[in-house]
Every structure is written in structure tokens, then in C-alpha cells.
Amino acid sequence: MATHDYDICPECDLLLNAALPKIGEKAHCPRCGLLLSRPRKRSIERTFALSIAGFILFFPSLLLPMVGVTIMGNISTGVLYAGVLALFNDGMEAVAIVVFLASILFPLVNISLALLISGHLYFNHYHPYLATCMRWMQNLNEWGMLEVYMLGIIVACVKLMALAQLNFGWGLYAFVALLIITTLLTSNLDNVLFWQRIHELRKNKHHAG
Amino acid sequence: MFYSGNVSMNYAKTSIMQAKDQGFIRCHDCGALSETHHKLSHCPRCDSLLHARHPHSLQRATALLISSFLLYIPANIFPVMIVNQFGAGEPNTIADGIIELFDAGMIPIGLLVLVASILVPSSKLIGMSALILCAHFRWQINARRWTKIYRAIAFVGRWSMLDIFMISILVDLVNFSGIQIIAGSAATAFASVVILTMLAAENFDPRLLWDNQQNL
Numbered sequence: 001m002a003t004h005d006y007d008i009c010p011e012c013d014l015l016l017n018a019a020l021p022k023i024g025e026k027a028h029c030p031r032c033g034l035l036l037s038r039p040r041k042r043s044i045e046r047t048f049a050l051s052i053a054g055f056i057l058f059f060p061s062l063l064l065p066m067v068g069v070t071i072m073g074n075i076s077t078g079v080l081y082a083g084v085l086a087l088f089n090d091g092m093e094a095v096a097i098v099v100f101l102a103s104i105l106f107p108l109v110n111i112s113l114a115l116l117i118s119g120h121l122y123f124n125h126y127h128p129y130l131a132t133c134m135r136w137m138q139n140l141n142e143w144g145m146l147e148v149y150m151l152g153i154i155v156a157c158v159k160l161m162a163l164a165q166l167n168f169g170w171g172l173y174a175f176v177a178l179l180i181i182t183t184l185l186t187s188n189l190d191n192v193l194f195w196q197r198i199h200e201l202r203k204n205k206h207h208a209g
Numbered sequence: 210m211f212y213s214g215n216v217s218m219n220y221a222k223t224s225i226m227q228a229k230d231q232g233f234i235r236c237h238d239c240g241a242l243s244e245t246h247h248k249l250s251h252c253p254r255c256d257s258l259l260h261a262r263h264p265h266s267l268q269r270a271t272a273l274l275i276s277s278f279l280l281y282i283p284a285n286i287f288p289v290m291i292v293n294q295f296g297a298g299e300p301n302t303i304a305d306g307i308i309e310l311f312d313a314g315m316i317p318i319g320l321l322v323l324v325a326s327i328l329v330p331s332s333k334l335i336g337m338s339a340l341i342l343c344a345h346f347r348w349q350i351n352a353r354r355w356t357k358i359y360r361a362i363a364f365v366g367r368w369s370m371l372d373i374f375m376i377s378i379l380v381d382l383v384n385f386s387g388i389q390i391i392a393g394s395a396a397t398a399f400a401s402v403v404i405l406t407m408l409a410a411e412n413f414d415p416r417l418l419w420d421n422q423q424n425l
Contacts, residue, residue: 012418013420014419033353071388072388095377095397099377102370145367152378
């Protein structure tokens with residue numbers, strides 16, 4: 001028995017004959033229904049392009065004002081990182097750290113790792129830390145919560161509508177664009193293919209060296 | 210047939226249905242298969258630690274779940290934010306915030322917050338407890354259905370952070386001499402509940418549900 005003829009469902013541990021779905025097809029586990037693989041068209045190129053775009057968009061959405069409120073003649077503007085600072089100043093350090101990690105650090109690390117990995121794969125360049133980066137990217141994916149933050153902005157705006165005038169800044173538009181880019185990024189990133197390519201690069205490196 | 214989609218993954222023909230009992234381990238990180246009899250400690254493809262099942266899955270999930278149950282009480286009793294208007298502070302619990310939205314006629318947004326901050330966390334706590342009990346007592350259950358429930362729990366968990374993000378935005382935006390919003394003590398408890406239940410779901414191994422089934 002050779003391991004490459006088989007596949008295992010990660011959620012129900014069923015041993016399967018390896019299937020190679022083509023682009024546009026989906027392979028599901030016959031026993032528990034889990035989506036096992038879903039190959040994407042030009043996954044590496046698209047991931048590379050999207051992660052460059054996401055990396056560039058990250059800075060305006062972090063630094064430019066997103067929402068401005070006017071209450072009784074007083075104006076204040078909200079920036080992505082300012083919520084973290086405000087919570088910190090109120091003595092809610094733990095919540096501030098959680099918000100910082102979920103809305104700033106993890107999304108940024110995720111995009112940077114996607115950029116590094118897809119860049120290496122695109123240029124067929126091996127690096128011994130590729131597998132480690134890939135592992136981190138997979139594990140951090142769940143903890144970056146930009147889309148949940150977007151919903152938080154919407155609910156906060158609805159709550160403020162009654163007592164304040166709202167106006168939206170460039171930061172918010174950049175944030176929405178970033179959100180779309182990261183969503184496309186996760187749906188275009190084909191983990192199975194990425195692991196295979198990392199493995200191939202490593203084998204080639206060993207043969208050449 | 211059981212599968213949906215257009216590629217059939219066939220069962221490998223053997224009498225025992227769990228890959229672990231057939232001598233195969235799948236790497237948790239990269240998905241590569243290794244054979245148990247090689248007694249490898251690390252994945253040959255990506256060098257991460259190999260485990261047939263998540264180590265101490267039920268113990269860790271139970272501990273995290275009990276902590277979230279305990280923190281769920283202060284998260285709902287104490288105010289998540291306090292609105293200071295001209296010196297008079299008005300504390301708001303999670304439920305107050307939702308009632309306020311309904312009173313203002315914002316029904317869809319009110320429902321959204323109701324789902325994200327009350328229905329999701331409470332059904333997650335109940336669902337995870339049921340999953341842990343099923344796995345621990347080796348109950349004969351419909352494993353396919355419970356795996357789907359597990360997947361739903363793992364998927365919706367992060368959306369409960371909505372309330373925490375909303376508070377961080379309001380605290381920053383509404384900070385004037387006449388009116389101020391400050392975060393309350395329940396915010397810490399609620400954020401911990403969300404994170405601990407996410408960790409509990411991550412540590413729970415759904416394969417344990419399948420290991421216990423006598424007739425698959």
C-alpha cells in the first residue's frame with residue numbers, strides 16, 4: 001500500500017481512494033459530507049496578485065479616517081486603530097488586545113504570509129521556512145475577523161444614527177475593498193495545491209543540492 | 210448516494226472503517242498521509258507533529274467549555290458599555306442594547322445582534338456540551354448529523370465578536386464633554402467567552418464521534 005493512492009477525511013477519518021478533482025469540481029467525503037478539495041484556476045497567480053493588492057490596501061484602511069460623527073456641533077473621526085487605543089485608555093487592556101489581534105495584526109500577518117508563500121511558489125523559489133509559514137497561515141486564518149469588524153461598523157453606525165450626523169471617509173472605502181480582497185484571497189487559495197508545490201520545490205532543492 | 214458534488218471519492222475496501230485502525234495517519238497541517246508502522250513522530254512532508262487524534266481533545270475542550278460557562282454569567286449580568294450623558298451614567302447590558310435597537314425600529318439590525326450575541330453563544334455552549342458528552346460516553350448517535358452540527362458551531366463562533374468590535378468603535382467615536390461611551394466590565398467577560406468557545410471547538414476532534422460508532 002502506498003500512501004499517495006489514498007486520502008483521509010480530516011473530520012471523520014475515513015480512508016478514501018485519492019480522487020483528483022479537476023478545476024471547477026469539488027470532492028466531498030462520502031461519509032460525513034466535508035468538502036475535501038476544490039481546485040482553483042491559476043490559484044498561485046491569483047493568490048499572489050490578490051495578496052499584493054490586500055497588502056497595499058491595508059495601510060489606507062488602517063490609517064485613514066473611516067467614520068466621522070457630529071454630535072451637537074462636536075466632531076470626532078474614527079480610525080481603525082483608534083478603537084484599540086480608546087479601550088486601552090479606559091483600562092480595558094484585555095479587550096483592547098483582542099480587538100487589536102483580530103482586526104489588525106492577524107489579518108495583516110495573514111496577507112503578508114499569503115504574499116510571501118505565493119511569491120515564492122510563483123517564482124519557483126524554495127525557502128526552508130515555507131512549510132512553517134503555510135502552517136501559521138492556515139491556523140491564523142480563523143482568527144482574523146475583518147468581516148465581523150465590518151458588521152460591527154454597520155451596527156455602531158445604526159446605533160449612532162439617532163443622535164449624530166455621520167459621514168464616511170476614505171478609510172471606510174479602503175476597508176471595504178480590503179474586505180473584498182481578503183474574501184477572494186481565501187476562496188482562491190488552494191491549500192492542497194500549495195502544499196504539493198512546497199513539497200516539490202523542497203524535493204527539487206534536495207536533488208539539485 | 211451519500212456524496213454531493215461531481216467527484217466520487219471511493220471508500221478504500223476494508224472491513225474496519227477508521228483510517229487510524231487501518232494504519233494511516235493524516236497530518237493535521239498539510240494533509241499528507243503516513244503509515245503508522247513507520248512510527249514517525251513528525252510529518253515527512255511538512256515536519257509538524259503527527260497525531261492520529263488531537264491530543265487530550267476532550268479534556269481540553271471540557272476545561273475551555275466550563276470556563277466559558279462560568280464567564281457567560283457575568284457577561285450577561287454586567288453592563289458591556291456605559292453611556293455617560295451630562296454626568297448621568299446609563300449602564301447597558303447586552304440585552305439592553307438589543308431592546309434599544311428594537312425600540313428604535315431597527316428590527317433587522319436588532320435581530321442580527323440578537324443572533325450574534327445571544328443565540329450564537331448560548332447555542333454554542335449547549336452544542337459543544339452535547340458533542341463532548343456524545344464523544345465521552347460513546348453514545349450511538351447519527352455521527353453525520355453531529356459532525357454537521359460541529360461544523361456549524363466552528364463556523365459561526367467568530368461572528369459573536371460583533372458586539373466587542375461595535376463597542377470598540379463606539380468608545381472611540383463617542384467621546385465628547387457632554388456625552389461619552391465607555392466599555393463595561395462585561396465586555397472582557399464576553400470577549401473571553403467568544404475566544405474560549407472558539408478554542409474549545411478547535412480542540413474538539415470530530416473524529417472521536419465516528420470512532421465510537423459500532424456499525425458504520
